Amino acid sequence: xxxxxxxxxxxxxxxxxxxxxxxxxxxxxxxxxxxxxxxxxxxxxxxxxxxxxxxxxxxxxxxxxxxxxxxxxxxxxxxxxxxxxxxxxxxxxxxxxxxxxxxxxxxxxxxxxxxxxxxxxxxxxxxxxxxxxxxxxxxxxxxxxxxxxxxxxxxxxxxxxxxxxxxxxxxxxxxxxxxxxxxx
Amino acid sequence: xxxxxxxxxxxxxxxxxxxxxxxxxxxxxxxxxxxxxxxxxxxxxxxxxxxxxxxxxxxxxxxxxxxxxxxxxxxxxxxxxxxxxxxxxxxxxxxxxxxxxxxxxxxxxxxxxxxxxxxxxxxxxxxxxxxxxxxxxxxxxxxxxxxxxxxxxxxxxxxxxxxxxxxxxxxxxxxxxxxxxxxxxxxxxxxxxxxxxxxxxxxxxxxxxxxxxxxxxxxxxxxxxxxxxxxxxxxxxxxxxxxxxxxxxxxxxxxxxxxxxxxxxxxxxxxxxxxxxxxxxxxxxxxxxxxxxxxxxxxxxxxxxxxxxxxxxxxxxxxxxxxxxxxxxxxxxxxxxxxxxxxxxxxxxxxxxxxxxxxxxxxxxxxxxxxxxxxxxxxxxxxxxxxxxxxxxxxxxxxxxxxxxxxxxxxxxxxxxxxxxxxxxxxxxxxxxxxxxxxxxxxxxxxxxxxxxxxxxxxxxxxxxxxxxxxxxxxxxxxxxxxxxxxxxxxxxxxxxxxxxxxxxxxxxxxxxxxxxxxxxxxxxxxxxxxxxxxxxxxxxxxxxxxxxxxxxxxxxxxxxxxxxxxxxxxxxxxxxxxxxxxxxxxxxxxxxxxxxxxxxxxxxxxxxxxxxxxxxxxxxxxxxxxxxxxxxxxxxxxxxxxxxxxxxxxxxxxxxxxxxxxxxxxxxxxxxxxxxxxxxxxxxxxxxxxxxxxxxxxxxxxxxxxxxx
Numbered sequence: 001x002x003x004x005x006x007x008x009x010x011x012x013x014x015x016x017x018x019x020x021x022x023x024x025x026x027x028x029x030x031x032x033x034x035x036x037x038x039x040x041x042x043x044x045x046x047x048x049x050x051x052x053x054x055x056x057x058x059x060x061x062x063x064x065x066x067x068x069x070x071x072x073x074x075x076x077x078x079x080x081x082x083x084x085x086x087x088x089x090x091x092x093x094x095x096x097x098x099x100x101x102x103x104x105x106x107x108x109x110x111x112x113x114x115x116x117x118x119x120x121x122x123x124x125x126x127x128x129x130x131x132x133x134x135x136x137x138x139x140x141x142x143x144x145x146x147x148x149x150x151x152x153x154x155x156x157x158x159x160x161x162x163x164x165x166x167x168x169x170x171x172x173x174x175x176x177x178x179x180x181x182x183x184x
Numbered sequence: 185x186x187x188x189x190x191x192x193x194x195x196x197x198x199x200x201x202x203x204x205x206x207x208x209x210x211x212x213x214x215x216x217x218x219x220x221x222x223x224x225x226x227x228x229x230x231x232x233x234x235x236x237x238x239x240x241x242x243x244x245x246x247x248x249x250x251x252x253x254x255x256x257x258x259x260x261x262x263x264x265x266x267x268x269x270x271x272x273x274x275x276x277x278x279x280x281x282x283x284x285x286x287x288x289x290x291x292x293x294x295x296x297x298x299x300x301x302x303x304x305x306x307x308x309x310x311x312x313x314x315x316x317x318x319x320x321x322x323x324x325x326x327x328x329x330x331x332x333x334x335x336x337x338x339x340x341x342x343x344x345x346x347x348x349x350x351x352x353x354x355x356x357x358x359x360x361x362x363x364x365x366x367x368x369x370x371x372x373x374x375x376x377x378x379x380x381x382x383x384x385x386x387x388x389x390x391x392x393x394x395x396x397x398x399x400x401x402x403x404x405x406x407x408x409x410x411x412x413x414x415x416x417x418x419x420x421x422x423x424x425x426x427x428x429x430x431x432x433x434x435x436x437x438x439x440x441x442x443x444x445x446x447x448x449x450x451x452x453x454x455x456x457x458x459x460x461x462x463x464x465x466x467x468x469x470x471x472x473x474x475x476x477x478x479x480x481x482x483x484x485x486x487x488x489x490x491x492x493x494x495x496x497x498x499x500x501x502x503x504x505x506x507x508x509x510x511x512x513x514x515x516x517x518x519x520x521x522x523x524x525x526x527x528x529x530x531x532x533x534x535x536x537x538x539x540x541x542x543x544x545x546x547x548x549x550x551x552x553x554x555x556x557x558x559x560x561x562x563x564x565x566x567x568x569x570x571x572x573x574x575x576x577x578x579x580x581x582x583x584x585x586x587x588x589x590x591x592x593x594x595x596x597x598x599x600x601x602x603x604x605x606x607x608x609x610x611x612x613x614x615x616x617x618x619x620x621x622x623x624x625x626x627x628x629x630x631x632x633x634x635x636x637x638x639x640x641x642x643x644x645x646x647x648x649x650x651x652x653x654x655x656x657x658x659x660x661x662x663x664x665x666x667x668x669x670x671x672x673x674x675x676x677x678x679x680x681x682x683x684x685x686x687x688x689x690x691x692x693x694x695x696x697x698x699x700x701x702x703x704x705x706x707x708x709x710x711x712x713x714x715x716x717x718x719x720x721x722x723x724x725x726x727x728x729x730x731x732x733x734x735x736x737x738x739x740x741x742x743x744x745x746x747x748x749x750x751x752x753x754x755x756x757x758x759x760x761x762x763x764x765x766x767x768x769x770x771x772x773x774x775x776x777x778x779x780x781x782x783x784x785x786x787x788x789x790x791x792x793x794x795x796x797x798x799x800x801x802x803x804x805x806x807x808x809x810x811x812x813x814x815x816x817x818x819x820x821x822x823x824x825x826x827x828x829x830x831x832x833x834x835x836x837x838x839x840x841x842x843x844x845x846x847x848x849x850x851x852x853x854x855x856x857x858x859x860x861x862x863x864x865x866x867x868x869x870x871x872x873x874x875x876x877x878x879x880x881x882x883x884x885x886x887x888x889x890x891x892x893x894x
Contacts, residue, residue, distance in 0.1 A: 009444065076409070076459035080375060096445040106457045109408045113401060131445075132430045140391040140426070140453035144258065145407075148449040153401040155363060156441070157317035157335055158343050160209055163363045166316055167370065168401025168448070 010097030013151030015172040022179040039069040043081035050107040052088030074107035085111030086119045092127035098150040102143040118169040124176040189535040196506040202337040210504040216442035232431040234553035237489035247389040247422040254392025258454030260466040268298035284378040290403035291315040292383030294416040312373045314402040329508040331494040380406035384417045393453040397446045412465040420488040435551035439493035489552035496546035518556040543824035544796035564697030585704040587687035598629040623840035624871030627661040634663035638682040646679040650720040655728035657863035668890035676775040685712030689731035703743045706736035724762040726793035732759040763804040779812030780892040787855035790822035791862035804885040811892045818853035827868035858882040
């Protein structure tokens with residue numbers, strides 16, 4: 001099973017993998033996740049959600065009203081003080097447990113690089129087997145900036161001790177959604 | 185060799201952190217690398233990497249033009265620079281034009297190659313390295329000791345001290361806390377910088393794409409937060425097509441850090457929007473700095489295949505002792521030696537090339553299939569050609585090229601050594617020669633060399649005939665080993681002859697770069713060994729076997745003596761090492777190895793030339809098992825023992841600790857007998873054990889077989 005391999009490989013590099021049967025379940029998970037992270041409209045406690053097929057289809061105003069501290073506006077200043085960044089990935093890579101996002105739009109980069117936690121939504125059926133499968137699908141004429149992310153930011157530069165969370169997120173949470181509905 | 189270099193070696197060896205950290209890492213690396221490559225056909229993968237990179241190296245100019253056309257069509261600016269100075273000028277001018285005050289950098293070897301930071305700093309710019317290891321090194325005012333792990337030589341305590349000074353607060357040596365401090369400090373720099381400078385791991389011509397890999401995520405910030413991004417790319421990073429990046433991205437993280445993939449792989453194909461909505465000011469500098477010249481060199485083009493994984497450092501028995509401050513310059517270790525000779529200057533590699541002991545570990549693991557030891561050999565040949573040989577070198581070479589003189593000197597030495605000899609060993613020599621016996625006893629030179637003793641041996645006829653090539657060590661130090669070889673072959677119905685015209689195989693001259701001298705040895709030996717028709721030319725020394733089988737041909741070809749190559753090839757075809765021949769004879773049923781009774785447990789030491797050049801390691805183990813010996817494998821059985829021919833004379837201070845590790849592993853195996861197939865390793869290991877006062881026997885496979893045949 002391609003998902004099982006994806007999950008095993010992603011978890012082996014300290015990513016957290018969750019699976020939701022559909023959009024509603026994914027949204028419920030995100031809702032609960034943000035509450036558990038003590039989301040609040042204060043620097044260091046808020047969340048920013050970058051545009052994407054799922055985000056664009058949401059009633060953003062209602063959701064933000066329900067979750068104080070969640071913003072669909074993504075700026076450099078907000079990102080620099082965000083606890084959680086949310087985005088949607090295009091693809092997964094099973095044999096490395098990676099997610100892949102066309103990050104040409106700067107919002108995609110801000111939510112995935114600056115916050116402590118990066119939560120990525122991934123359509124389960126977009127998990128590709130491996131890197132060669134991905135390279136065959138990337139179109140560099142439009143995707144000017146693409147990132148493959150495999151687990152959270154890490155270093156072993158001091159005494160070779162693996163330490164998570166250097167310059168990028170120290171948690172990578174992947175929510176795989178089996179049925180994305182019309183926004184897939 | 186400069187005294188200064190020897191002093192640096194001593195300092196590195198005396199640094200317990202350096203040796204400790206590198207040693208532990210290197211020991212763990214073999215296993216973690218193997219795990220990362222689980223389920224992957226490494227030979228197939230590296231053949232693809234070598235093919236992709238090798239092909240690209242043949243078309244660098246064309247690929248650079250295609251890359252530039254693609255990415256500049258999307259708005260990037262591409263500057264092709266020949267020299268380091270042009271790169272530095274371009275970046276400084278760009279910075280000044282845009283009023284840049286602060287620069288953040290992600291790791292770029294190309295920028296280190298041209299000493300960019302110093303240049304920008306001189307002109308008033310603030311430059312911050314953002315890779316954690318590089319930042320530590322920058323703050324410490326040091327040089328990276330390893331290409332992938334720049335600060336591996338520093339302890340957490342030292343890092344805490346370095347950071348404490350930077351942030352003006354007393355920090356504990358808690359690694360996660362230190363990492364958080366770096367994040368906090370560097371985050372401000374990321375957000376405040378006007379220019380980001382990166383390197384690139386790959387540049388794809390067909391699509392105009394830069395690929396940058398990191399684990400920390402710093403390259404993404406460097407390429408996103410400042411409005412100007414400058415990528416410095418050595419033109420050897422170019423490949424033709426995007427799908428060709430797959431084998432490189434598959435191999436690089438596994439070989440470098442034993443990861444399936446690094447945390448971040450970023451592909452940039454043009455200026456993406458900045459955080460203020462403006463388009464990125466993207467500059468790509470394609471830097472040559474002698475890479476085109478290298479690509480045009482039939483030997484050294486291969487080195488452009490390097491993907492900078494540093495696995496050649498991690499498996500090197502010398503690097504793990506002295507580290508990159510000694511072994512290398514900007515680029516370190518085996519490949520670093522070669523790159524230094526080109527990107528800096530040949531002269532600069534003069535000292536460091538000598539550090540390669542030629543064990544071949546790096547050749548085995550290189551994911552780009554670069555024959556690093558062979559290229560270092562080639563450096564030696566070019567250095568030898570470039571510089572006049574010293575009088576003492578000339579004297580030595582003229583002796584080894586004159587068999588009669590060489591052998592009569594050895595006979596004279598056999599007499600002169602008498603006052604120092606005891607039980608077959610020389611344990612102490614007069615002070616001026618004292619270094620030679622400091623860490624290992626030397627074997628005595630035999631009173632009667634094998635070439636004389638052979639005449640007194642019974643020489644039974646057989647239906648097959650072998651010419652025995654003894655090599656200097658067996659002939660003059662271990663004639664009894666040679667007699668064992670003869671005995672085993674005789675038992676298998678093979679008649680053995682000893683051509684008296686044979687002489688040194690040329691290894692000492694060859695490995696010093698004196699190829700003309702080695703070719704002289706080759707000619708003499710070819711004449712001696714092909715004078716009589718034989719079925720085999722057998723040697724019990726792997727280094728000699730490699731010479732006869734491979735290197736004579738190369739020496740003659742490269743010194744233009746093409747007329748002799750046919751005879752060299754004939755000799756090569758007949759040449760076989762002892763264990764391979766005896767295994768074949770035993771398999772044919774010509775030699776019955778009945779399991780002996782009450783034999784000692786042995787641990788087998790794999791000699792570098794036998795295992796890695798000749799690919800022989802199962803044969804001796806199999807033979808010894810058939811003869812009833814029980815094996816107890818030691819840790820790192822195929823790690824070099826530190827002998828390396830004249831290496832142990834040139835660098836006794838390095839040879840000694842390499843040997844010490846070997847002896848520790850021998851002792852830890854629990855066996856009281858070391859089996860091996862090389863008289864050089866025998867000399868080193870037996871001498872070391874004698875010096876330690878440990879009674880563990882060391883025997884050549886031939887001797888152990890001869891014993892059970894009694």
